[in-house]
Amino acid sequence: MTAFGCRARRHDKIGPTGLLLATMLVFLSVLPAHAASPITLENARPGQSDWVLTDPADHEVEGYASATSINRGEPLRFYIHSTDPTVTIAIYRMGWYGGSGARLMRGGITIPGVRQPMPTADPVTGLIECDWQVSYTLSTTTDDDQEWRSGIYLAKLTGSSSGKQSYIIFVVREDDRPAELLFQSSVTTFQAYNNWGGKSTYPSNSQDERWARKVSFNRPYGRSQHPRGGSGTGAGEFLTAMSIHPTRTLSTAGWEYNMVRWLERQGYDVTYSTDIDTHSRVDFWKGRRAWLSVGHDEYWSQEMRHHVEAARGQGLGLGFFSANTCYWQIRLEPSPVTGEPNRTMVSYKEVALQEDPLALDGDPSNDHLITVQWREPPVNHPEHQLLGVMYETVPVDGDILVTQPSHPLFEGVDLPPDRRLPGLLGYEIDRAFPDGPAGLTILAHSPYPRDRQVVYGDMTLYQAPSGASVFAAGTMQWSWGLDDYNAPSLRSPRSNEAARQITANVLKLLGASAIPARP
Incomplete structure (x- = not known):
């Protein structure tokens, strides 16, 4: 079954979109090798574990x-x-x-x-x-x-x-500095969950x-x-x-650092920013080929959304190795103490229509900035129109089921006979919804039994009119398949070669190549 409740047809042929992707992957695979990236050189330097x-x-x-x-x-x-x-x-x-x-x-x-x-x-x-x-x-x-x-x-x-x-x-x-990848650290989500001082x-x-x-x-x-x-x-x-689950607070083992470790181990030419930079600079991606959102990237301002969509429109590839992404709209304001910009995050959430000053000022021209969910009125800008997927449910801890194993993004991937990637579905998951981007391909449609029903998490890919590719893993735990930091002390080991190869294929499609350091 597809995410829309219709039975999927068996694809014996790749089709036009698949042929285009296959051609791109073959082209990228024969590009001449180039000099070691600054990240490869950086990681060749001695490290310390006393951090x-x-x-x-x-x-x-x-x-x-x-x-x-x-x-x-x-x-x-x-x-x-x-x-x-x-x-x-x-x-x-x-x-x-x-x-x-x-x-x-x-x-x-x-x-x-x-x-x-x-x-x-x-x-x-x-x-x-x-x-x-x-x-x-x-x-x-x-x-x-x-x-x-x-x-x-x-x-x-x-x-x-x-x-x-x-x-x-x-x-x-x-x-x-031009680089292939820009990794965003999602600090607005960090701050939403931060209860220092009691709130x-x-x-x-x-x-x-x-x-x-x-x-x-x-x-x-x-x-x-x-x-x-x-x-x-x-x-x-x-x-x-x-x-935070509606009935309990749950802790997990984190996601961003696992992907940082893997990207740098592989020698990808990656630079870093935060979503405050995505908010404040329309050219936040200048000189990069692809932009990555990893793990938990829940809280987005209108400026963040506009800037990422504009970058996609100019050909920037987007990799959402995350879930529950772009779920709540926020606003950023100056600090009332120092006056410095973007130091206060505004998020009225469930009480926005009753308490957000923009909902109470009688001015409909600013209603699009009220801090509700992106998919809800008066914003009405569902996140899947950018990502391809959007939030489905929590908590989940299951397996990803690859349903399009013949797709070019699985080229060279040694999938197990059941086509499952164990333990990578969760903690929150996203799925495809109707009226998503044109040409959306569902690569994995992963069932999970919950509350006497079956919910699904989806991995998707589409190509924007600009030619930019947009990949969404539909899960927070994807980076656990790349690197086992925090295992087994905080969670069970989940890393596997199939997840690493799929990620490499996605990044190659987005325009990035790995150059590992020599042993």
Whole structure:
């Protein structure tokens, strides 16, 4: 059965779309080899494993950065609270590095510990925003072209007497360096689930279940709530993640870092940004061939949607290795404390029509910005019109069932006889809906029994009128098939060669080639 409830016909021939894709894959496969990417060279440098937290803090030491990302060469301010007399800072770039997972960029930084003032929640919006003094300013200016490469970075904070540890996460961009891939870290979703200070955008992990209508980037990320470890404290959902079900809060093992490790291990020419960059810059993708959304990318502003759609219209390939993507509309506002732009996230969600000021101002011209689900009125802009799929259900933990094994994207993939990719369907899943993009192909249609019925997750592909390819995995757990970080401590191992080869085929279609480092 297809996602629309109609029985699918057996495809004995590839068809026009399949022939086009097959031709593209063959063409890309015979392109001449080129020099090692900057990422290959970066990951050939010695890595360190001491980036991992061994004693996660519970407010003894914590902090946040002045921006979610900076362009290479720009400064970044850290705001740090600690009950210790001194705090040490070690800054790591995250990647593969022979399996150690990170490289120490700067260490030996010791600063005085300062008890910063704790904010209180705004009684109306629930906004919690810190007004802390600057603790340290990081400079990324360098004469060495190989230093401060674009990447996701963790500043590891350690209290001198308590030994407690936490992270500050940030991204270094390289806006002017052409690259094949742009990896977006979905920090708006990190912030939606962040309950530091007692408030997130969810009642089940907010104090008194009075959830916040506005949340601030001017605060640390709270301690990881995973029952078997706090290794992600301060890093948002990069390492470990928290997902909210209507009746319970569930923790998972994260998604973004797994794909970062695999992409860098394979030597893909990848640069990094955040969805704040996608929001603020119409040319966020300049010089790239493809853009990747990974894991959990739930909260999108109107600007994000417009900028990604415009990029697709100019031929940028899109890879959604994620689910529950572009589900809630948000707005971004300046900080009421510092005035800096895009530091406050507005998300009224279920009460938007009753409480969002734009729903109450009597001005229909701005109703398209009300923070409801994208598919709901008055926005009425379903996410599958961009992705090909949209959110179906949660929680799920099952197998992906490939239903079009003869499609060119499965070329060279050694699928098992049952055509299943075990354990990669979940935690939330998306499926195809009617009235999706023209020419949408459903590559995998994966059943999952839930609440006495069967739900489906779909993997899809379509080609936009611009010629851009748009792939959607329809699952958050796809990157677990690429890399087993966090297994078996937080989840069972799921990596497999079929998922890795499918991903390589997708990226090749989008215009990216792997150049692994030599052993």
